[in-house]
Amino acid sequence: MYRDLQLRLIEHLRAALRQSYGIEDANIVVEQPPNADLGEYALTLSFELARRLRKAPRKIAEEIVAALGRIEGFDRFEVAGAGYINARVDRAAAARGLLTQADRPQPPTSHPAEILVEHTSINPNKAAHIGHLRNAILGDTFVRLLRAGGHSVDVQNYIDNTGVQVADIVVAFVYLERRSKAEVLQAAQSDPRFDYTCWDAYARVSQWYEQSKQNTARRGEVLHALEEGNNDLAEIAAAVSTAIVRFHLRTMQRLGVEYDFLPRESEIIHLRFWDLAFEQLKEKGVIYKETRGAKAGCWVARRPKAQAEGAAVALDEGQSLSEEDSKVIVRSNGTVVYEGKDIAYHLWKFGLLGRDFGYRRFYQYPDGRTCWVSAESSDADHPSFGGARQIYNVIDARQAEAQNTVIQALRGLGHVDAAKHYRHFSYEMVALTPRCAAELGYPISAEDMQRAYIEVSGRKGFGVKADDLIDRMIASAQQEVDTRHPELADAERRTIASQIAVGALRYFMLKFTRTSVIAFDFKEALNFEGETGPYAQYAVVRASNIFRKAGISPDAAFSEAADFARFFAAEDGTAIWELWLAASKTSYVIEQCIATEEPAYLAKHVFQLAQLFNNFYHRHHILNEPDPGRKQFLLATAAVARRELIRTLDVLGIGAPPVM
């Protein structure tokens, strides 16, 4: 609603500028006046045009207002201050529009989708930690945003099942702990906390490597065996990584995060994706074989650096790069670095590789969604996932350079359009406050205690496991629910506690903008008051209680139109209108979040909406309202606020509990 009116206003402004001044190229900035008493939209273009037209801004504003005339949905336009144009919306008409607002059509769910989002992508060798939660929650929320915006989206979770980290865990079991293949396979299948077992084993093997060169050499041996395939070590690695992936899927499912497809590195290797990419890269001159210096014998590419988009990527015949300007893609022993496999993978994502994965069913979600996994051959009736128009990779900021290497390679291969539609959805890490680290029992030096945060380290086993955090948050919510609602059945209390915990956790991860490092602290994360998920959930519960006590459904409040003009004009009308205005902005904010790739704005939106509603709730006691017309107006207000709160929470992946 807010967005539609804004678009209409801009359209009329363009026409007015063309007609009055013959201006076609004006940059029309639409803002909001400092308060709703001044109107809903503010225009500042008079100031910009002042110099060009050699007129006073106020004069220009007056001329534009005259040229605009009447626009449907708007009450009037006013010149204010030194030359602002304030637009006042027809509040009653806007409110009636909001009441009858139909739900947007659901985007198609056929595969492959228009947009591909990759997120989570945890090394399958240990339990997930809080940093992975930020990734998955950001990614999943962005997927929900895109779908709410009407786009069809596929969600991929890349599984690096033949990499160094998986090799490390195999070394841990086979060489450090000297377990037999049968023992490891058994543990992978029956250990109820196998992911935690691996977490500890991974930390131990990292220490063990430091003891001798011989120990470290095991990693290379195992890595080689994994790439080779068809041997005991590869079989162990497959069993371990597959088991861990299932743990990760279950952990994320607790937060409402689901995936469509798990492409695995093993298939990228065995289906020879790299060989195809390698040929293309050589042919187009994107990489060349170094003959001199430390990198002699390697295939290298130009480093991305801060290169202009149009700059040449391919290298001229016989050209050589300085040591720092070259990035190794193929090692002198012939093995491919991670970025190389990533280039092949991304050619596939855009449908530019000329080869597809096989697809097998891997996991079935309770809501009916199937999660597929890559394979060398396919199950019957399988979908396909490659060939997206637009991709988003939710990957932390530390990997920006590697991501740029892939983008640059695509450009160098002539896939300029694909490179343009490749977005690194970057975010900063989750670290721990020194206090939190100390609380967890990790030894912290006096120097580290002075730091703002300390980076987690899987290698050291230093961090907060995702399931531990979720458990703790549920326990904390459970305690409250139990004391507040002893009358409810156990199962119901558990469901509500879980909804609150997930709401708190997801909101916590989303309230920070992507560029902010989160210094994690239990005290802050476990807080359910103030700017938190439960605050917004509680606002919904309050709204629901009104309708429950009134004995009518929120839907019924939509059907009868109140005398909006009268009530919005009343003394407290503007304060109530501000709640309607905020409620009308959800679609607008969703669009902003997509355009700026920033889900935090939606978190802010739901908080503001909840704040306005709580304020309204406190000021107007609806059930005691004697005037039936006004009571109906207040009920409609609560119904719209409730609907938009629920809708926004849903996009954030946060459920609305029936009671709290």
Next chain:
RNA sequence: GGGGACGUAGCUCAGUCGGAUCAGAGCACCUGCCUUCUAAGCAGGAUGUCGCGGGUUCGAGUCCCGCCGUCCCCUCCA
């Protein structure tokens, strides 16, 4: 050395396109408010050299330049 991010209240952070109440929120602290649609709430109070210095502009927390500080990346790791 090169690339990137950040620096706003005691703490944690918003501030999207440069706009008029733009000096904001939450937490923490203090004071009120539960017989009311449940207080996971509401109302009120206090707190600032928007890192520093220049510049552009009718207008700068926001853009440009320089400096200071913190962090990340720059392996034939992933």
